[in-house]
Amino acid sequence: xxxxGGTIGILGGGQLGRMLxxxxxxxxxxxxxFAPEADSPAFDAAAERTCAPYEDEAALxxxxxxxxxxxxxxxxxxxxxxxxxxxxAPLHPGAAALATAQDRLAEKTFVAGLDLPTAPxxxxxxxxxxxxxxxxxxxxxxxxxxxxxxDGKGQVLVEADTDLSQAWGTLWGAPCILEGYVPFExxxxxxxxxxxxxxxxxxxxxANEHRDHILSMTRVPAGVSPETxxxxxxxxxxxxxxxxxxxxxxxxxxxVGKHVxxxxxxxxxxxxxxxTIEGARTSQFEQHVRAVCGWPLGSARRLGRAEMRNLVGDDxxxxxxxxxxxxxxxxxxxxxxxxxxxxxGHVTRVEPD
Amino acid sequence: xxxxGGTIGILGGGQLGRMLxxxxxxxxxxxxxFAPEADSPAFDAAAERTCAPYEDEAALxxxxxxxxxxxxxxxxxxxxxxxxxxxxAPLHPGAAALATAQDRLAEKTFVAGLDLPTAPxxxxxxxxxxxxxxxxxxxxxxxxxxxxxxDGKGQVLVEADTDLSQAWGTLWGAPCILEGYVPFExxxxxxxxxxxxxxxxxxxxxANEHRDHILSMTRVPAGVSPETxxxxxxxxxxxxxxxxxxxxxxxxxxxVGKHVxxxxxxxxxxxxxxxTIEGARTSQFEQHVRAVCGWPLGSARRLGRAEMRNLVGDDxxxxxxxxxxxxxxxxxxxxxxxxxxxxxGHVTRVEPD
Numbered sequence: 153x154x155x156x157g158g159t160i161g162i163l164g165g166g167q168l169g170r171m172l173x174x175x176x177x178x179x180x181x182x183x184x185x186f187a188p189e190a191d192s193p194a195f196d197a198a199a200e201r202t203c204a205p206y207e208d209e210a211a212l213x214x215x216x217x218x219x220x221x222x223x224x225x226x227x228x229x230x231x232x233x234x235x236x237x238x239x240x241a242p243l244h245p246g247a248a249a250l251a252t253a254q255d256r257l258a259e260k261t262f263v264a265g266l267d268l269p270t271a272p273x274x275x276x277x278x279x280x281x282x283x284x285x286x287x288x289x290x291x292x293x294x295x296x297x298x299x300x301x302x303d304g305k306g307q308v309l310v311e312a313d314t315d316l317s318q319a320w321g322t323l324w325g326a327p328c329i330l331e332g333y334v335p336f337e338x339x340x341x342x343x344x345x346x347x348x349x350x351x352x353x354x355x356x357x358x359a360n361e362h363r364d365h366i367l368s369m370t371r372v373p374a375g376v377s378p379e380t381x382x383x384x385x386x387x388x389x390x391x392x393x394x395x396x397x398x399x400x401x402x403x404x405x406x407x408v409g410k411h412v413x414x415x416x417x418x419x420x421x422x423x424x425x426x427x428t429i430e431g432a433r434t435s436q437f438e439q440h441v442r443a444v445c446g447w448p449l450g451s452a453r454r455l456g457r458a459e460m461r462n463l464v465g466d467d468x469x470x471x472x473x474x475x476x477x478x479x480x481x482x483x484x485x486x487x488x489x490x491x492x493x494x495x496x497g498h499v500t501r502v503e504p505d
Numbered sequence: 506x507x508x509x510g511g512t513i514g515i516l517g518g519g520q521l522g523r524m525l526x527x528x529x530x531x532x533x534x535x536x537x538x539f540a541p542e543a544d545s546p547a548f549d550a551a552a553e554r555t556c557a558p559y560e561d562e563a564a565l566x567x568x569x570x571x572x573x574x575x576x577x578x579x580x581x582x583x584x585x586x587x588x589x590x591x592x593x594a595p596l597h598p599g600a601a602a603l604a605t606a607q608d609r610l611a612e613k614t615f616v617a618g619l620d621l622p623t624a625p626x627x628x629x630x631x632x633x634x635x636x637x638x639x640x641x642x643x644x645x646x647x648x649x650x651x652x653x654x655x656d657g658k659g660q661v662l663v664e665a666d667t668d669l670s671q672a673w674g675t676l677w678g679a680p681c682i683l684e685g686y687v688p689f690e691x692x693x694x695x696x697x698x699x700x701x702x703x704x705x706x707x708x709x710x711x712a713n714e715h716r717d718h719i720l721s722m723t724r725v726p727a728g729v730s731p732e733t734x735x736x737x738x739x740x741x742x743x744x745x746x747x748x749x750x751x752x753x754x755x756x757x758x759x760x761v762g763k764h765v766x767x768x769x770x771x772x773x774x775x776x777x778x779x780x781t782i783e784g785a786r787t788s789q790f791e792q793h794v795r796a797v798c799g800w801p802l803g804s805a806r807r808l809g810r811a812e813m814r815n816l817v818g819d820d821x822x823x824x825x826x827x828x829x830x831x832x833x834x835x836x837x838x839x840x841x842x843x844x845x846x847x848x849x850g851h852v853t854r855v856e857p858d
Binding site: 156157170174177178179180181182183195196197199433442447448450451453455468471472475476478479482483484485486487488497 | 509510523527530531532533534535536548549550552786795800801803804806808821824825828829831832835836837838839840841850
């Protein structure tokens with residue numbers, strides 16, 4: 153167990169790392185952020201910072217030796233980076249969760265292996281395999297790179313009239329999967345936490361809306377039946393337990409009729425859980441810190457009807473209006489350049505149930 | 506107006522500076538903390554840190570030039586420090602508020618000058634003046650140093666049998682005031698914010714309990730009549746307006762019958778306002794950052810019945826129990842050494858009204 157006053161390490165310096173750092177500070181911890189980009193938002197909040205590539209073994213070793221536990225804010229941390237760090241400090245969540253979640257083929261195979269519903273999938277390593285997979289899976293389908301996909305990056309929709317050769321070319325020959333298209337009504341996610349002792353706590357189901365493949369809005373409660381919500385939470389718990397997971401994870405799901413189909417596992421705090429900062433008794437960031445430190449989980453009880461809207465790209469220019477709105481909670485990530493598609497901040501509104 | 510992405514400077518590196526920093530980070534700001542002590546809790550959260558004495562003019566100048574506005578987390582910032590900083594960056598609250606609040610004689614004179622109720626007071630600069638003052642003010646009374654008093658430091662109670670020469674000796678001949686004793690029923694405080702444009706927002710009245718002169722607990726609502734609460738808020742507003750105040754201030758008051766008597770003005774965020782982090786729509790720290798940045802104030806609406814207990818000295822060892830209690834919000838300040846009387850953290854509980 154880590155005591156207050158101890159230091160935790162975070163691999164990755166984006167807004168998730170920044171908000172994790174704020175939660176850790178509130179508990180009297182120190183944070184050491186390791187990130188390759190000099191303008192990492194999390195650096196602004198961390199007591200210690202290492203700016204180095206994920207391949208810099210000496211820097212990783214120094215980093216891991218300076219902390220009592222390491223966590224990460226995104227799943228694209230290279231496996232070798234996790235291994236090096238793991239030699240010198242406990243890594244939560246562990247290497248197995250990271251390896252499973254960062255490779256779409258491993259992820260789908262893992263979920264299907266638990267007998268949980270997910271889209272049909274074929275591995276695709278060449279144009280010939282791609283054509284063969286389309287013949288089996290059928291159209292529409294989605295060609296996705298096995299790694300480094302987020303916010304719709306590394307995806308091509310294969311429709312009835314899609315030219316396969318052209319589609320294959322857009323992903324630069326990276327190892328892919330072809331995923332059968334799930335005709336879903338809406339998208340939901342379960343954000344939950346699990347500790348090393350098996351304690352588990354899920355937040356209420358989140359209803360998510362995307363725009364241009366980027367999360368646009370989360371609403372809680374999700375407006376589904378209690379049975380569907382229970383099913384979704386049970387699926388997330390099954391996944392967390394099978395991974396012997398420690399920390400917060402999010403399972404993104406499709407809603408098909410009254411049932412859920414697993415879409416993606418995020419082995420980390422998640423954008424659809426940002427509403428918990430004001431909308432739940434314990435935020436997802438505090439919850440993750442608790443799990444990483446070996447502390448008991450906090451109450452995941454919802455405090456009201458919550459709505460979280462992302463400020464993407466130019467949206468951030470609305471900040472003065474948000475500040476002037478009573479009851480709107482503005483969060484900005486300290487990013488200098490509001491490029492299109494870049495998550496610059498979010499706004500949460502919580503109203504009594 | 507400071508835009509998100511800008512940097513604010515904080516003089517002082519204690520827990521108030523730390524929590525101010527966390528609030529600023531949440532709004533996408535950067536923070537530069539200036540403090541003389543190397544182990545300042547706020548250093549752990551700040552993007553930029555200057556560890557230098559308040560008398561280091563070169564360091565102060567560099568600090569002030571690196572930020573867009575400066576604020577402070579305690580009123581014992583020397584006047585000359587404030588002057589140097591104020592040459593290069595706007596200081597909020599301003600030098601007048603600082604000068605008034607850091608000298609008990611100036612403070613009492615100011616409050617009395619507004620025709621607001623406060624204890625009778627005499628300036629005392631020598632043992633002879635002390636004896637003379639006791640003869641006029643009567644016993645019981647309290648001898649207080651004019652400067653650097655907090656948490657009961659720099660105070661001697663003058664009772665019927667107190668030896669005046671001995672009492673005078675305990676304060677090392679520092680310039681003092683003798684203050685008439687106010688026979689109060691209880692202690693309350695108004696925590697409020699004011700902007701440069703005159704916008705004003707007060708939180709609900711706080712009922713405070715002290716132990717060994719250190720704040721032990723704050724409860725909101727305070728359990729007084731609406732008339733008394735209105736009177737208290739009006740007193741705080743009068744003070745804020747007379748000081749042309751920008752930022753959060755706290756006015757500590759005695760409750761005598763149905764009326765309030767001003768005890769002390771704290772020109773800063775205040776321990777009795779910590780409950781606002783979870784208990785109000787906008788925390789006192791966010792509110793202060795808004796005022797300093799020239800932004801509109803947020804809603805000061807209370808979200809439930811709040812109780813804040815300080816973790817003083819060894820109290821901090823109760824942290825595992827607090828973490829395990831659903832609905833208890835633990836805040837620790839990252840201080841290494843739990844000396845007796847040292848504020849190590851606090852716990853807030855908020856229940857529906």
